[in-house]
Amino acid sequence: MNLYDLTAHQLLSLIKDKKTTVQAMVDSILSRAKSVNDKTHAFVRFHDPLLSDGTCPIPIGIKDNICIQGKLATCASKILNGFHAPYDAAVIEKIKGRGGVILGSLNMDEFAFGSSTETSAYGVTRNPWDLKRVPGGSSGGSAASVAAGQTVWALGSDTGGSIRQPASFCGIVGMKPTYGRVSRYGLIAFGSSLDQIGPLTKDVTDSALLLNIIAGFDQRDSTSVNKPVPDYTKALRRDVKGLRIGIPKEYFIDGIQPEVLKAVREAIEVLKKEGAVIKESSLPHTEYAVATYYIVATAEASSNLARFDGVQYGLRALPEKTRKTTLVDMYETTREKGFGDEAKRRIMLGTYVLSSGYYDAYYLRGQKVRTLIKQDFDKAFEECDAIICPTAPTTAFKIGEKSNDPLSMYLSDIFTIPANLAGIPGISIPCGFDANKLPIGLQIMTRAFDEETLLHVAYTYEQSTAWHLERAKL
Amino acid sequence: MITKDNVNYIAALARLHVSEAEADRFAKDLEGILHYVEKLNKVDVSFVKPTSHVLDVENVFREDIVSPSLLNEDALRSAVDKHHGFYKVPKVIE
Numbered sequence: 001m002n003l004y005d006l007t008a009h010q011l012l013s014l015i016k017d018k019k020t021t022v023q024a025m026v027d028s029i030l031s032r033a034k035s036v037n038d039k040t041h042a043f044v045r046f047h048d049p050l051l052s053d054g055t056c057p058i059p060i061g062i063k064d065n066i067c068i069q070g071k072l073a074t075c076a077s078k079i080l081n082g083f084h085a086p087y088d089a090a091v092i093e094k095i096k097g098r099g100g101v102i103l104g105s106l107n108m109d110e111f112a113f114g115s116s117t118e119t120s121a122y123g124v125t126r127n128p129w130d131l132k133r134v135p136g137g138s139s140g141g142s143a144a145s146v147a148a149g150q151t152v153w154a155l156g157s158d159t160g161g162s163i164r165q166p167a168s169f170c171g172i173v174g175m176k177p178t179y180g181r182v183s184r185y186g187l188i189a190f191g192s193s194l195d196q197i198g199p200l201t202k203d204v205t206d207s208a209l210l211l212n213i214i215a216g217f218d219q220r221d222s223t224s225v226n227k228p229v230p231d232y233t234k235a236l237r238r239d240v241k242g243l244r245i246g247i248p249k250e251y252f253i254d255g256i257q258p259e260v261l262k263a264v265r266e267a268i269e270v271l272k273k274e275g276a277v278i279k280e281s282s283l284p285h286t287e288y289a290v291a292t293y294y295i296v297a298t299a300e301a302s303s304n305l306a307r308f309d310g311v312q313y314g315l316r317a318l319p320e321k322t323r324k325t326t327l328v329d330m331y332e333t334t335r336e337k338g339f340g341d342e343a344k345r346r347i348m349l350g351t352y353v354l355s356s357g358y359y360d361a362y363y364l365r366g367q368k369v370r371t372l373i374k375q376d377f378d379k380a381f382e383e384c385d386a387i388i389c390p391t392a393p394t395t396a397f398k399i400g401e402k403s404n405d406p407l408s409m410y411l412s413d414i415f416t417i418p419a420n421l422a423g424i425p426g427i428s429i430p431c432g433f434d435a436n437k438l439p440i441g442l443q444i445m446t447r448a449f450d451e452e453t454l455l456h457v458a459y460t461y462e463q464s465t466a467w468h469l470e471r472a473k474l
Numbered sequence: 475m476i477t478k479d480n481v482n483y484i485a486a487l488a489r490l491h492v493s494e495a496e497a498d499r500f501a502k503d504l505e506g507i508l509h510y511v512e513k514l515n516k517v518d519v520s521f522v523k524p525t526s527h528v529l530d531v532e533n534v535f536r537e538d539i540v541s542p543s544l545l546n547e548d549a550l551r552s553a554v555d556k557h558h559g560f561y562k563v564p565k566v567i568e
Contacts, residue, residue: 086548179528193527222534223527291511302488309489311561316554318564319491327566332491344490345503348481351488352504362511367524369517374525407506423528448529 003028004149005471007202008058008209011152015057022057026101029059033103033150036474039131042145044122046104047071054099056213061151063142064105065112066197067186068092074314075188076120077110079338082314089186090221091155091197091214098213103151106141110340111305112162112190114138115412118403119342126399127169128472129438133396136166142200143170147472153210154200159191160293161392161416163198164428168391168441171430171470173207173458174200176416178448179423180225182211183218189304191297192223194420203468204429204458208232211451227449235452238463240274245457246281246384251415257394263432263440264390270464271388271457279384283376286418288369290410293417295353295366302350305343310334345406374422381447386457390415391428391441415443425451429458430467439467476505 003011003025014020026049037043044064051057062068065075067085069092074080088096095102109119117125117140125140127133128148135144139156143166146154156163158176167174175198182197189195199210212233217226247268252261272278309331310316317337319329339347353362380387392412402409419426424445431442442461446454462468478497481504485492492500546559555562 082554083552086544086551180531219536223529223531225529225531285517288514288517291514294507295511295514306489310554311563313552314554325564327564328489330564331489335489336491336493339490344492344496345500347488347490348484348500349504349507352480352484352508355484355487364524365514365517365519366511367526368519368522369514370525371522372517372519374528406503407510410507421528 002149004032008152008206011058012056022051026051026059029149029152030103033145036148036150039126039474040128040144040148040150041123041125042106042141042148042150043104044076044107044141045072047102049101049103051101052099054097056098057101058152059101059103060095060153060155061103061106061142061145062092063108063139063154063156065108065157065188066091066155067188068102068105071105073105073188075111076108076122077338077340077343078121078315079308079334080314085186087186090183090218092186094213106145106154108141109138110343111301112138112157112159113301113342113346115161115165115409116402117141118399119340121340124399127396128474129171130396130436133398133438134169136169136396138162139200140166143167143172143174146170146172146200146202148474149471153206155197156200157187157195157197158420159194159297160420161413163200164416164426164441164443165392165413167200167428169396169439171439171467171472172200172202173204173427173429173468174198175207175211175427175454176419176425177211177215177451178425180223181425181449181451182214183216183221183224185218185220191300192304193300194297204455204462205233205236207427208236208455230452232451232455235455236459237456238274238460240271240276240457240460243276243386243457244279244384245271245276246279246380246387248281248283248286248380248387248389250283250286251389255393256390257434259434260390260394260440264442267431267442267461268388271461274460274464281380281384281387283380283418285369285372285376289373289418289421290414292366292369292373292421294349294410295362296370296421298346298350299354299363300350302347302354305347308335308338342406370421373418377418377422377424385446385453387445389443391443392416395434395436395438395440419445424448425454427454427458429462430470431461431465432467476501476508
């Protein structure tokens with residue numbers, strides 16, 4: 001096996017046993033990253049990796065919406081062309097503090113608006129399992145880079161499934177922690193009540209290791225929560241005897257690819273054999289989650305993106321006309337030239353649902369249905385400790401297949417959106433392949449701040465199967 | 475029904491210039507998405523409180539003490555046009 005196929009915990013023990021060095025590991029992975037990037041287009045730019053002393057010198061790629069001091073941070077949008085981050089995001093400080101080796105910035109849907117990485121101003125990222133297919137999104141570069149061995153770890157952000165759905169499409173592990181578990185300081189905001197940074201890794205052990213580094217209270221993010229952070233590696237036990245796992249009937253519906261349903265049902269059997277108590281459960285408002293999300297998330301996005309106006313960040317464009325240009329002309333032209341189609345669509349939808357006369361009918365109603373969706377989970381977790389279901393209704397689709405149909409693209413996040421609306425943690429882990437050898441993901445969700453049970457169930461399933469050992473051939 | 479005029483009105487609120495062709499396309503897209511979200515009208519929300527924040531957290535306060543912040547030159551580094559430590563924009567007042 002090549003070094004770039006290994007996990008962080010394997011690499012750290014090789015280094016400890018003096019079978020390789022940090023320098024040799026970084027060289028091997030960086031050379032892999034650069035040699036296959038013309039195939040995957042996962043990285044949008046490489047940084048000169050700095051080696052420093054630290055207990056966790058693991059190569060990591062960073063989604064292009066997380067600020068690294070002095071480096072470009074563009075959210076894969078033309079409007080941030082030339083914007084250099086003036087400070088490190090909280091998660092970057094933590095990674096640097098542990099000696100993490102930052103390899104570069106990773107492609108994404110523009111401003112994380114999308115489920116396929118096709119809306120990037122830099123061009124599409126390709127799925128390492130089949131280069132004709134999307135890697136999922138919006139953290140498509142993060143998922144593809146880990147699956148292709150271009151990095152050991154990646155950070156992504158998840159507003160409606162943007163870590164878990166690409167992890168599912170690329171056959172890796174992706175976790176969205178509880179809202180408030182990881183500081184959002186230095187994450188360029190999309191939907192502030194939904195966004196959360198999380199790890200994308202090759203296995204569950206690495207997910208726990210990376211969460212250990214990035215989790216924790218930060219007073220610069222007033223929504224981060226001041227709760228003690230446990231050592232998540234202690235949750236890596238293969239033992240689910242007596243643990244109650246709920247199967248929500250609303251997540252096993254018509255329209256799901258049959259191979260996905262079959263793989264998830266087999267995964268349920270595996271956990272049952274390991275001693276888990278499997279119970280039917282119900283989340284009755286599931287069918288309203290996508291509609292609620294596209295009101296709440298676009299409303300927040302339209303407000304967050306108001307700051308990109310040609311004054312402070314990168315791009316400024318002026319109208320082509322002779323009369324004097326006003327400030328408003330400059331705003332409107334900068335935003336016309338700087339934003340792509342999907343960003344414009346979401347800004348307008350968000351502006352509409354917040355506008356006078358429509359606020360109550362759309363935004364306020366959306367926030368109320370959000371309450372009902374959250375209450376569904378509260379009720380379900382009275383009877384079970386974890387919920388499992390498919391991460392996405394299908395495996396990776398073809399590039400271009402859904403790009404002209406926004407609604408059909410939105411529906412690919414149908415099973416991941418509820419966790420963001422309810423603020424709870426969710427993880428996607430590999431649970432099989434379809435007939436085209438495309439990965440299938442299993443999603444686990446638990447109560448808020450119970451990432452330990454999340455990792456515990458994920459680890460038990462992973463250790464009972466071999467899916468996580470498969471690597472894409474490039 | 476979302477018309478081209480609606481799109482132009484929303485675009486103006488959002489400080490976004492849209493071309494004629496874009497206005498046609500966005501009218502169709504927004505119409506489709508809004509039609510989909512109308513399914514929320516089926517839900518009885520008469521006694522439901524809206525959620526703006528998912529966790530039971532109270533207001534967050536911090537001590538009011540002076541601490542280091544961004545340097546002027548760092549904050550202005552990515553600005554397109556600047557003058558003596560300020561952002562420079564097209565004239566606002568005649």
